[in-house]
Amino acid sequence: MHIPDGFLDPKIATGLMGAAVAVLGYCLARVRAAVTALVPAQALATAGRGAQSIASGYRRVLTKLGEQKVYQMGMAAALVFAAQMFNFPIGGGTSGHLIGGVFAAVLLGPFAGTIVIAVVLIIQSLFFADGGLLALGANIINMAAIGSLACYYIYYYLKKVAPEWLAIAVAAWSSVVLASLACALQIGFSGTIGFGQVIPAMLRVHAVIGITEALITLAAVHLFRSMAKSE
Amino acid sequence: MKKLLLISLLLVVLAAFFASTHPDGLDKTAEKLGFAGKGTERHSLFTGYAVPFLPEGVISTALAGTAGVMIVAGLFFLSAKYLRG
Numbered sequence: 001m002h003i004p005d006g007f008l009d010p011k012i013a014t015g016l017m018g019a020a021v022a023v024l025g026y027c028l029a030r031v032r033a034a035v036t037a038l039v040p041a042q043a044l045a046t047a048g049r050g051a052q053s054i055a056s057g058y059r060r061v062l063t064k065l066g067e068q069k070v071y072q073m074g075m076a077a078a079l080v081f082a083a084q085m086f087n088f089p090i091g092g093g094t095s096g097h098l099i100g101g102v103f104a105a106v107l108l109g110p111f112a113g114t115i116v117i118a119v120v121l122i123i124q125s126l127f128f129a130d131g132g133l134l135a136l137g138a139n140i141i142n143m144a145a146i147g148s149l150a151c152y153y154i155y156y157y158l159k160k161v162a163p164e165w166l167a168i169a170v171a172a173w174s175s176v177v178l179a180s181l182a183c184a185l186q187i188g189f190s191g192t193i194g195f196g197q198v199i200p201a202m203l204r205v206h207a208v209i210g211i212t213e214a215l216i217t218l219a220a221v222h223l224f225r226s227m228a229k230s231e
Numbered sequence: 232m233k234k235l236l237l238i239s240l241l242l243v244v245l246a247a248f249f250a251s252t253h254p255d256g257l258d259k260t261a262e263k264l265g266f267a268g269k270g271t272e273r274h275s276l277f278t279g280y281a282v283p284f285l286p287e288g289v290i291s292t293a294l295a296g297t298a299g300v301m302i303v304a305g306l307f308f309l310s311a312k313y314l315r316g
Contacts, residue, residue: 001257004270036314062314070314074307075235078300082242085280085296087251094259095251123303128295129275183257193266201264205256227235 001099001176001183001206002124002131003138009190010134016186017137023145024118030111035066069112076104077116079220084120088212096209099179101148102155102172103217107224110152117144138186142179151175165218172217173210180206236304243296247289 008016038058062070080100087095100120105113118140124130131139155171162170184202188195254262261267276283277295285291 001255003257005273006269006271007261007266032314059316060314061316062311067311067315070307070311074304074311075239077303077307078236078239079242081299081303082239082246082296085243085246085250085292085299087246087253087255089251089253090256092259093253095253095255097250097255119306120303123299123306127276127302128280128299129273129278130280132271132273180256187266192269193264197264198260201260202256205260209256223238224235227238 001139001143001179002121003135003142003183003186005132005134007132007187007190007192008135008138009192012186012190013132013134013138015137016141017134020118020137020140020145023149024115024140027111027114027118027149031115032060034109034111035062035069036060037063037066069108073108073112073116076100076108076113076224077119079224080104080116081120081123083216083220084124090205090208090212094205096176096206096212098213098216098220099143099147099175100217100220101143101146101179102151102168102175102213103220103224105148105152106155106168106171106217106221110149113152114144114149117148138183142182142186146182147175147179151178168218168221169214172214173207176206176210176213177203236300239300239304240297243300244293246296247292 037060039061041057041059080098080103083098083100087097090096099117101113101117104116108116121131121136121139121143125133125136125139151171151174154174155167158167158170180202181199184199187193187198258267261270277298280295281287281291282294285294
């Protein structure tokens with residue numbers, strides 16, 4: 001669902017880029033706060049680190065758990081990147097691939113998950129010309145902000161009243177369908193094609209792709225959890 | 232944990248062999264509704280998930296994918312190093 005440049009009106013694409021920067025900035029701040037702790041510089045100096053900043057009183061340092069989490073984010077990003085290369089046929093000469101937003105958010109939390117997906121999208125756009133450059137903001141909004149951050153809360157609230165596997169499956173399916181709806185709306189608002197044509201066409205095909213997203217997400221969450229536990 | 236990185240690389244190789252080459256949901260929709268032509272071609276180092284110095288094929292795709300896995304994972308590993316100070 002990577003929008004190439006040209007499908008979106010530049011004004012809309014630029015606005016979405018601004019929105020993406022805001023969302024990512026917020027997520028980065030939340031992740032940074034979660035993985036670091038404020039430590040008195042005096043303690044750091046006695047530990048032989050950060051001696052130059054004694055005067056500043058406190059310093060932010062990565063906690064042991066935080067470090068583990070950042071490494072896990074790297075692993076999740078690697079898995080999502082690899083999985084996104086794996087297009088599977090869904091019939092009618094069409095293929096789909098994982099987004100991985102719910103996968104990343106369920107394992108790492110909504111803010112870290114959003115960062116993971118965004119990093120994958122940025123690298124795909126910059127190094128692989130997969131997805132536009134100006135359209136990068138739209139892609140981050142669709143697949144990271146909606147597909148990961150927003151759909152995490154579908155999982156979160158559903159988990160309270162339903163078994164976890166069902167919450168994961170519904171959130172994963174919704175992430176693909178909602179991201180495709182957002183994508184269709186952006187293309188429609190850009191005047192590229194009429195809403196009446198693009199919305200049903202996108203929803204129909206992604207309702208099918210969403211089923212595979214749900215199945216793969218269930219399997220991948222299970223795999224990641226059992227692996228992360230083993231070490 | 233390191234196993235997950237190996238699984239990613241395995242997945243890249245499998246994708247190089249078996250991934251469908253059909254257009255994805257958005258591309259197909261664009262084709263069907265006739266606005267696919269509005270998309271502008273872009274080029275980058277690994278355009279089309281291929282490395283520039285090899286003929287297109289499984290090896291090229293696997294190498295490009297490996298590079299991608301390394302870059303995304305490496306970014307986080309480097310951030311961990313940077314944040315540790």
